[in-house]
Amino acid sequence: MSEVNNQFNLPVNQLPKRWYNLAADLPEPLPPPTDPEEGPSRLEMLPKFLLKSVLKQESSTDRWINIPEGIRELFIQAGRPRPLMRALRLEKALKLPDNIRLYYKREDLSPTGSHKVNTALAQTYYAAKEGFPEVTTETGAGQWGSALAYAASLNGLKCRVFWVRAAYRWKPGRRTLMNLFGADVFASPSKETEFGRKLLKENPQHVGSLGIAISEGIEDALNRDGSIYCLGSVLSHVLLHQTVIGLETIEQFKIAEDNPTLLIGCFGGGSNFGGFSLPFIGEVLQGKRECNFLAAQSEASPNLVKGKYIYDHGDHAGLTPLLKMYSLGHDVEMPEIWAEGIRYSAAAPIMSAVRKMDMLDAVAYPVDEVHVYSQARRFIQTEGFLPAPESSYGVCAAIDKALEFKEKGEDAVIAFNVSGHGFLDMQAFAKPLKLE
Amino acid sequence: MSEVNNQFNLPVNQLPKRWYNLAADLPEPLPPPTDPEEGPSRLEMLPKFLLKSVLKQESSTDRWINIPEGIRELFIQAGRPRPLMRALRLEKALKLPDNIRLYYKREDLSPTGSHKVNTALAQTYYAAKEGFPEVTTETGAGQWGSALAYAASLNGLKCRVFWVRAAYRWKPGRRTLMNLFGADVFASPSKETEFGRKLLKENPQHVGSLGIAISEGIEDALNRDGSIYCLGSVLSHVLLHQTVIGLETIEQFKIAEDNPTLLIGCFGGGSNFGGFSLPFIGEVLQGKRECNFLAAQSEASPNLVKGKYIYDHGDHAGLTPLLKMYSLGHDVEMPEIWAEGIRYSAAAPIMSAVRKMDMLDAVAYPVDEVHVYSQARRFIQTEGFLPAPESSYGVCAAIDKALEFKEKGEDAVIAFNVSGHGFLDMQAFAKPLKLE
Numbered sequence: 001m002s003e004v005n006n007q008f009n010l011p012v013n014q015l016p017k018r019w020y021n022l023a024a025d026l027p028e029p030l031p032p033p034t035d036p037e038e039g040p041s042r043l044e045m046l047p048k049f050l051l052k053s054v055l056k057q058e059s060s061t062d063r064w065i066n067i068p069e070g071i072r073e074l075f076i077q078a079g080r081p082r083p084l085m086r087a088l089r090l091e092k093a094l095k096l097p098d099n100i101r102l103y104y105k106r107e108d109l110s111p112t113g114s115h116k117v118n119t120a121l122a123q124t125y126y127a128a129k130e131g132f133p134e135v136t137t138e139t140g141a142g143q144w145g146s147a148l149a150y151a152a153s154l155n156g157l158k159c160r161v162f163w164v165r166a167a168y169r170w171k172p173g174r175r176t177l178m179n180l181f182g183a184d185v186f187a188s189p190s191k192e193t194e195f196g197r198k199l200l201k202e203n204p205q206h207v208g209s210l211g212i213a214i215s216e217g218i219e220d221a222l223n224r225d226g227s228i229y230c231l232g233s234v235l236s237h238v239l240l241h242q243t244v245i246g247l248e249t250i251e252q253f254k255i256a257e258d259n260p261t262l263l264i265g266c267f268g269g270g271s272n273f274g275g276f277s278l279p280f281i282g283e284v285l286q287g288k289r290e291c292n293f294l295a296a297q298s299e300a301s302p303n304l305v306k307g308k309y310i311y312d313h314g315d316h317a318g319l320t321p322l323l324k325m326y327s328l329g330h331d332v333e334m335p336e337i338w339a340e341g342i343r344y345s346a347a348a349p350i351m352s353a354v355r356k357m358d359m360l361d362a363v364a365y366p367v368d369e370v371h372v373y374s375q376a377r378r379f380i381q382t383e384g385f386l387p388a389p390e391s392s393y394g395v396c397a398a399i400d401k402a403l404e405f406k407e408k409g410e411d412a413v414i415a416f417n418v419s420g421h422g423f424l425d426m427q428a429f430a431k432p433l434k435l436e
Numbered sequence: 437m438s439e440v441n442n443q444f445n446l447p448v449n450q451l452p453k454r455w456y457n458l459a460a461d462l463p464e465p466l467p468p469p470t471d472p473e474e475g476p477s478r479l480e481m482l483p484k485f486l487l488k489s490v491l492k493q494e495s496s497t498d499r500w501i502n503i504p505e506g507i508r509e510l511f512i513q514a515g516r517p518r519p520l521m522r523a524l525r526l527e528k529a530l531k532l533p534d535n536i537r538l539y540y541k542r543e544d545l546s547p548t549g550s551h552k553v554n555t556a557l558a559q560t561y562y563a564a565k566e567g568f569p570e571v572t573t574e575t576g577a578g579q580w581g582s583a584l585a586y587a588a589s590l591n592g593l594k595c596r597v598f599w600v601r602a603a604y605r606w607k608p609g610r611r612t613l614m615n616l617f618g619a620d621v622f623a624s625p626s627k628e629t630e631f632g633r634k635l636l637k638e639n640p641q642h643v644g645s646l647g648i649a650i651s652e653g654i655e656d657a658l659n660r661d662g663s664i665y666c667l668g669s670v671l672s673h674v675l676l677h678q679t680v681i682g683l684e685t686i687e688q689f690k691i692a693e694d695n696p697t698l699l700i701g702c703f704g705g706g707s708n709f710g711g712f713s714l715p716f717i718g719e720v721l722q723g724k725r726e727c728n729f730l731a732a733q734s735e736a737s738p739n740l741v742k743g744k745y746i747y748d749h750g751d752h753a754g755l756t757p758l759l760k761m762y763s764l765g766h767d768v769e770m771p772e773i774w775a776e777g778i779r780y781s782a783a784a785p786i787m788s789a790v791r792k793m794d795m796l797d798a799v800a801y802p803v804d805e806v807h808v809y810s811q812a813r814r815f816i817q818t819e820g821f822l823p824a825p826e827s828s829y830g831v832c833a834a835i836d837k838a839l840e841f842k843e844k845g846e847d848a849v850i851a852f853n854v855s856g857h858g859f860l861d862m863q864a865f866a867k868p869l870k871l872e
Contacts, residue, residue: 007512012443076443077525077820079545089513089590109515109545111820113859153817154525173609173862179871180816380616381589384513384547423549423859426609435615 006088008252010081015072016247019240022278022350024063025285030236030353031324032059034311042321049221049229053126057237063282065240067122074121074154075244082106082245084252084415089382090399100405101258102398103415105249105276108385112177114341114420115272116147116232119241123230124148124155132228134158136221138188138213141340142167142174143388143420144232149183159183160227162190162216165208167340174424188213195219210344211316211331218319233269234314234323234348242275245417250279253415260291260415262401266393267295267304267362268342270351272419273394281354293354295347295362296397300337302364303328303347304355312346325352335367338428339389341420363397369432372396377433388420389428442524444688446517451508452683455676458714458786460499461721466672466789467760468495470747478757485657485665489562493673499718501676503558510557510590511680518542518681520688520851525818526835536841537694538834539851541685541712544821548613550777550856551708552583552668555677559666560587568664570594572657574624574649577776578603578610579824579856580668585619595619596663598626598652601644603776610860624649631655646780647752647767654755669705670750670759670784678711681853686715689851696727696851698837702829703731703740703798704778706787708855709830717790729790731798732833736771738800739764739783740791748782761788771803774864775825777856799833805868808832813869824856825864 023030035041047055057065067075087102096102107115127135135152138161139145145161152159161178165187168175178185188208189196193216199206221229231238253259263280265273273295283289295304307326314320316331327346328334334343347355354360365372369389376392378399379385387395398416405412422428429435459466471477483491493501503511523538532538543551563571571588574597575581581597588595597614601623604611614621624644625632629652635642657665667674689695699716701709709731719725731740743762750756752767763782764770770779783791790796801808805825812828814835815821823831834852841848858864865871 007448009445009448012445079519083515111822150820154820172866173859176862176866176871177822177859180813180822180865180869182817377616381618384586384590386547386613386616421859423609423613423857424862426612426860429616430608430612433616435612 006086008084008255010248010251012076014251015075015081016067016244017072018064018066020243020247020279020282021060021063021065021240022282023061023236025282026353030349033321033323036318036322042319046321049218051123051126051130051228053130054123054237057240058235068125071122071125074125077154078111078117078121079109080244081248082109084249084256086256087383090379093378093382094399094402096402096406099411100402101413102402103260105245105415105417107245107272108387108391108418108421110420112146112150113424114143114147114388115242115245115275116144117151118244118275119232119238119271120147120151122241124151124157127228128155128157132226134160134224134227135230136160136217136227137230137232138162138210138217140164140167140210142171143341145185146174146177148230149178149181152183153181160220161185162188162213162220164188164210164213165206171424177424188216190216192216193219209316214315215317215319233271234346236350238271239274239278239348239350242271243278245275246277246279249276249415258413259289260413262292262294262412262414264294264296264394264398264401264414265417266342266390266419267297268301268344268390270348272417274348274351276417281359284359293360294397294401295360296393297362297364298337298339298342298367298393299364300335300367301328301343301345303345304360304362305364307346309352309356314346323349325349326355337367338369338432339393341390342393365393365396373429373432375399385418386422387418388422389425391419394419442522444520444691446684446687448512450687451511451517452503452680454500454502456679456683456715456718457496457499457501457676458718459497459672461718462789466785469757469759472754472758478755482757485654487559487562487566487664489566490559490673493676494671504561507558507561510561513590514547514553514557515545516680517684518545520685520692522692523819526815529814529818530835530838532838532842535847536838537849538838539696541681541851541853543681543708544823544827544854544857546856548582548586549860550579550583550824551678551681551711552580553586554680554711555668555674555707556583556587558677560584560591560593563664564591564593568662570596570660570663571666572596572653572663573666573668574598574646574653576600576603576646578607579777581621582610582613584666585614585617588619589617596656597621598624598649598656600624600646600649601642607860613860624652626652628652629655645752650751651753651755669707670782672786674707675710675714675784675786678707679714681711682713682715685712685851694849695725696849698728698730698848698850700730700732700830700834700837700850701853702778702826702855703733704737704780704826706784708853710784710787712853717795720795729796730833730837731796732829733798733800734773734775734778734803734829735800736773736803737764737779737781739781740796740798741800743782745788745792750782759785761785762791773803774805774868775829777826778829801829801832809865809868811835821854822858823854824858825861827855830855
């Protein structure tokens, strides 16, 4: 299509018209969410703070779900389809033979810096359709909060973000971005909720946690007229919205006249790697292609590597229903890392099911992150793009695997997802690499 | 071409093959550079620290200059061609009638955050061709230093950046970016040069200036074997390299089946607005189109608005030859603003010639920048992209003019250049808009 062979762009009119739902192709149904033995029913609570549209998608077993035209227009406004690139310069630097090829998908071109906008645009579109003037959420690293603030702005909605105070403090740039989009951002625990006020009374300097922020967001959505809660990872509808990434990639590999043998991405809750890989996993299950899958994790939160396949809550406080997931325990303590966005206790149920079927490998990198950002730097210096700290895990694993295949003399076509850019998180590179 | 009518993408194989040189179409030749009456000849010094290739381009009067295939490949690697977008959502928010339309060019998709990469890739390509293993430069706001560090990395060159200490201190993220690309970055004045050591001896806390940083860069390039100096604005070869922006835009307006009546961009030294507008200005001079041009400046450095058309140095210390420019005086003191990249004393000679011919209007916005970032915020909240602080001046002028045309009931097709993104400069928005 192009005169150079390193860029594979889909025309705007070839943006996918449907999302892909793996539930249709799983040999066994996904284990359903359940309630814990104690306390109120979490399942009965869900419809009070989640959108009808997404709850319907959450339990759907239809293989294809139409993307409403209004959401497709928002995807296009946000710059979709995004390029797939052949990493020719990186391949050369790694001295790879012709039979080992590297490709990457550029989700870093997102307006707020990550793939999170894909589901944020869908959820805020549905929120507006269902008549809600306001969305509420929590955020940890800040990527999800930024994406929802952006998407709310484009859909004319108000947005309230409860942001773990520890991150709120050291990421003023990301806070400004949310504010520019018109969102109200609260350091959590906050004075906005009863739960937050209680915690602040006990400790006015409380640094918060993701679990607390979720609790505050849900309480806020339940108590405010016209407010609805949005989630940025783990749930099946979130991964469904993200499949636009992988569906584009499948078409782009046709243009490239090549076929990936290994898909790689960073993995916390699983939304970016799910979005990238699920359409490929579906084709493997349908017998249409052969491909392996590798999740790049941190030893801070190696849920696929060391977690158990159990029913667990998705949040620290246990307000959400129990989901069957590879989990380290919903109240586990995890060491701090710079790539906060992949520091999460459990893997999305749908990706956990894939893992259980032995179709998904995983690797976990040391908490010091030096190897990860050193490898990412080889990508930065050859391809020229700055991956997010989180995305750097996928970049690193792709380089590591390519060198491993080279060592073994094996063929490989590796595709990895650069899920976001790192412009708002430069300290993540500066500190471990001692660039200051 | 696309099913939605707000995005006009050129295929990769339609990336321009030639740069456009306005010198061929000017009714009178550009006044040549000269030497001041006192001191050594600056003209004779130029070949000692500037590339042969760019010096040849600097004085060329050929209308079209071929873009070497190697540079086109680098442009493609950097994501060119970049989209032209119709600002349908912004138009709607401003309640513009159908006969007032807004378009914007997305240079913010640049890998380092600004249009500066266009000339950085060209200059480093030529440096490598001419056998130099190293490039040296100065930077003020940091956009040029980042772009050159990036381009040097892709061309396998070392890079040394002398960065005004005042900015070096408060922009650690941008410093990290340059370091990631492998550049050595020095706060200027530095201990690397005799001039810098002299100044530091007088005052160890010296905050530096662009003039001092240029002096250090030139001294460094002259004293180091294999080092050559690169400039990021003002000179004609820099604007020539940037014409790829406007040449793409002309083709994209054909796809859009529309014609701009007014081109707008922010303006400091003139490299982004020159690159955007020169191909259009050429067609006006050739009688092929009618179009007006508006430069958006700051009252901190209103060189086109209040400057005089005189022979002046481009640098504070007076090391460079005299150029005929609209200048406020090469040693003028300018108040600090957040949009540091447009705070420059003089307008590029070629844009000054256009101004002298009454083809270029200019407006200067107050130093407090509140109006500029407030208008930019309307763009951010509707179109969803974050312009650089500098680019916000062009966005603001486009909105102001659109509302003015609406008030007057006049037709207008306004195109503006979003020359960069603001992810590394979030304070610029937070402080004037009181978002903290």
